[in-house]
Amino acid sequence: MAYQPKQSDVLERFMRYVQVDSQSNPDNEAETPSTPAQHDMARLLGEELAALGCEDVRVDEHAYVTASLPASAGAEELPALGLCAHIDTSFDAPASGVRPHVVHYEGGDLVHGFVDGKPVVTTTAQVPDLAGFVGQDIVVSDGSTLLSADDKAGVAEICALVARLAAHPELPHPTLKVAFVPDEEIGHGARLLDLDRFGAKWCYTVDGEALGEFNYECFSAAEATVTVRGVMVHPGSAKDIMVNAITVASEFQQMVPAAERPEHTEGREGFYHPIDVRGTASEVELGYIIRDFDADSFARRQQVLRDIAAFLNARYGEGTVTVDIRQQYRNMAERFGDCPFLIDHALEANREVGLDPKVVAVRGGTDGAELSFRGLPCPNIATGGYSCHSVREFVPVRSLELTVDLLERLVAKFAVPQE
Structure with missing residues (x-):
């Protein structure tokens, strides 16, 4: 018989939410949401927020869910605080038919x-933190799919907080603005969230991994498309005429700094990451993503790709190689100079529930980066999950529960005027 623990509110919600398919699709990013299944998740959450007593609940045509929870007595005139999580799950592993246990x-x-x-297993060599969870209950999938803790743990934790505050109106909090957004995993996320209508002055995303981690800094990001156009003639008469696009594309890749690829970098080190190649001897297209924390270094990386193209064009002819760079998001740390209390309150809330907070620069992007650069400062609270985007994803039950406690302490800090 399967192990059946006593379920807390947040665990019950999480176990239900992960069983609702809502994987995003990078091949359909022109539509929002990129998959119809995300509408199912959005409708479910809209119904639950309304049942919890939230006001102004809205589920729009793009699967954005927004709602307001009225402030506790005495905090009605204070600025509203937002909480945000994403409803889609990663496309990096199977994500349909999740069977949590x-x-x-x-x-x-x-x-x-x-x-x-x-057996599908996680070892302590793979995840050293696992050794600290001996004697605890841990939620996993059956090993054939990811668990969807990224970010349905965040969704469940926010909903459990709302349920707690609705049941205990004496707990201090300002007006809370809840947003659940689609397609974060394909770089869309909060892009279509109407910030004026949302009405929050500050916000936190609830995403990420290990409990106690806190993020207010992330990569700046760009996407580069390198197009190589060859000159084709019959190979029997190609001498001094043919320019093989495959050969030139290979040269381009070899000139990108090899030590600055993701597999050789960590911490605050940026990288160039080739993610796609397609084409023929006539034309090849290479796709790269560029990441860095430092603004000057980020600009330098983009220039390196342009310089490589210029070098190859000098060798093979102008127009042989073109580089098109699309900006994706910026390091959100650039947006917290006027509100350092967002960082201080989060760190203190961690300490109040017995955690030793660790500030971690995110080696990726968050909805918070998008929101921060649109004028809504938005650092990130961890959910407690591990091994996201993997069939070995897991989250300790106690981490789910502690995050709800942490969020309760955090929102209470906004029930008084901020200095």
Whole structure:
């Protein structure tokens, strides 16, 4: 018989939410949401927020869910605080038909399930933090899909907080503005959130991984498309005439600094990451993503790609190589100079629930980056999950519960005027 722990509110919500398919699709990013299934998740959350007593609940045609929870007594005139999470799940692993279950972890390998008769496990070598969860309940999938803790853990934690505050109106909090957004995993996220209508002055995303981590800095990001156009003639008479696009594309890639690829970088080190190649001897298209924390270094990386193209054009002819760079998002740390209390309050809320907070620069993007640069300062609170985008994804039950406690402490800090 499967292990059946007593379910807290946040665990019950999480177990239900992960079973609703809502994977995003990078091949359909022109539409929002990129998959019809995200509408199902959005409708469910809209119904639940309304049942919890939220006001102005709206589920729009793009699967954005927004709602307001009235302030506690005495905080009605204070600025509203936003909480945001994304409803889509990653396309990097199977994400349909998630079957979550709870394992009481007693050490050693964490067994998620069996696929084709073979165990799917997480070891303490893969995730050293796992050793600290001995004796705890941990939610996993059956090993055939990801769990969807990224970011349905965040969704469940926000909804559990709203349920707690609605049931206990004496708990201090300003007006809370809740937003659940689609397609974060394909770089869209909060792009269509109407900030004037949303009405929050400040916001936190609830996303990320290990409990206690806090993020107010992320990569700046750009996407580069490199097009190589060859000159084709019959190979039997090609001498001094043919320019093979495959050969030139290979030269381009070899000139990109090899030590600055993702597999060789960590911490605050930026990178160039080739993500796609397609074409023929006549024309090849290379796709890169560029990431860096430092604005000057970020600009330098973009210039390096242009310089490589200029060098190859001098060798093979003008127009052989073109580089088109599209800006994606910026380091959100650039937007917190006027409101350092957003950082201070989050760190203190972590400490109040017994956590030793760790400020981590996100080696990726967040909805907070998009929102911060649109004028809504928005750092990130962790959810407690691990190994996101993987069939080995997991989240300890206690981490789900502690995050709700943390959010309760955090919103209380905004029930008084901010200095």
